[in-house]
Amino acid sequence: MAVSTAGTVPTSAERIRSACIRGQALLAIADSADAEPVTAPVCHLLPDGSLVIAVPAGDPVADAADTESGVPAMLELTDHSPLRLRERVRALVWIRGRLRSVPEPEIVALLDQIAAADPNPALLQVISPRSAAGQYRAGDGDIGYSLLRLTPESAVLADTTGAESVAVDELLAARPDPFCAIEAHWLQHLDSAHPELVARLATIKLPPRLRRGQTRPLGVDRYGMWLRVENLDGDHDVRLSFPRPVADVLSLNRAVRALMGCPFLNGLQARQR
Template sequence: MEGGQMRSHAAAGSAVVAPSTAERIRSACARGGAAMLAVEGLEPSPTPVHHLLDDGSLAITVPATGLLNGLIVGSGAAGIQAVLEVTDYAPLPLREPVRSLVWLGGRLFTVHPSDVSPLLDAIATSSPNPALLQVNTDTIEATAGDTPCALVRLEIDSVVVADSTGAESIGVGDLLAASPDPFATLESCWLQHLESAHRDVVDRLADRLPAPLRHGRVRPLGLDRYGVRLRVEAADGDHDVRLPFPKPVDDATGLNQAIRMLMGCPFLNGLRARRI
């Protein structure tokens, strides 16, 4: 997202239907992208686990033996101010790979030892993550060779997302009310497969772009229940274009039909037209 070089467009003649800001943030977090925890006076620390809880706080892992965890433990009920930055990377090697940045600010607190195991189980049920095995409890030991981690909680008081369209803040209530996109965790695999094995589909979708954008290199950028996003890497910079589906979809069958319609395929799912 280089200043002045990234531009977003809507397909000509189409009403853009897109995820809400809260949905985009939930999806970015659900994909488990790279995240860094920043606390004043310390080097940013990577956080392989950052899971939104039902109460609006984030469960985060930090190195158990590091200075950061010592500060959190020492702060007691006061907690310490921190910002979690989540980076949503494109699943393809684009010349500008960052699709969006999310900043979640608030205060960090320890998780009581008796609450760690139940919380880990709850997180693993909805978002299995091998990094959870690095959290030491009475029953879970860090995997050999991994750095033992502690589970902490970030009570969120501010949420901001920035992408090629600009920056926007939302309330924690809006974030909790939203759900991740149903295809969020599968998006990377699907787009990589689309790029490597179905270039003809990308070319057909590129025919829907505004005429001035058909001369650059067109790459799959994003996929959600509302439509497909394409990145055009052109001589004058990068351009992001959303091609909306006729209506939102919720499963693989609906997604397949919606993409065929965008391509202009006359027979959905390969069915022949019925004779009259």
């Protein structure tokens, strides 16, 4: 069950953009029993709306995409909580489209473009289709990666509140949340080093019936944060909206203190001695 206080939340398109950065990606050929889904360590949305995806060289998915017309495929992104919760999946994203191999002359430029925004170590292991042919098998040790491009035709975001379809032009217009890259570290620090702050938020913000369970931080974005309450009757997610959107860690920390009712954020000044 999810409960939200009044306030703005990220759009589904923004959440999908964030999931492309922090989510676990699984790529599959649509309606195919021959190619099993494969984990993709790189998933990057380009300005033209296509997604560049890296998969192990020699995998059947990469081989199936190595045609001029491409193949229909589906990309699944799983947004996990960085904390060890009873249920870690926060949202799922499914993107359907046409999958093709990236032509060899385009690989180097694409790698540079992706690395400028996301310096993923897997980019260093991308190899050309020509060098991969006949040399690598899925399951080898350090096998390298092939670069594929998915042209989206549809996208769906699903969480505990339901599912929503998102148009490709909405994805292009959206931007990832400014905290998506550091969210895991921030939540882990809050959970391990400041459990008293989480307990304080639970005491003053949660309805009485939810205060008996174990409360953990679940997520944070520029508009607010989520708490997860685990108790005997199941999991309950509660949204706490910030007074105003935040853009950096300093303003984020101030917003959390404001939720706690810190008097120095309400116009009071410390006494001068």
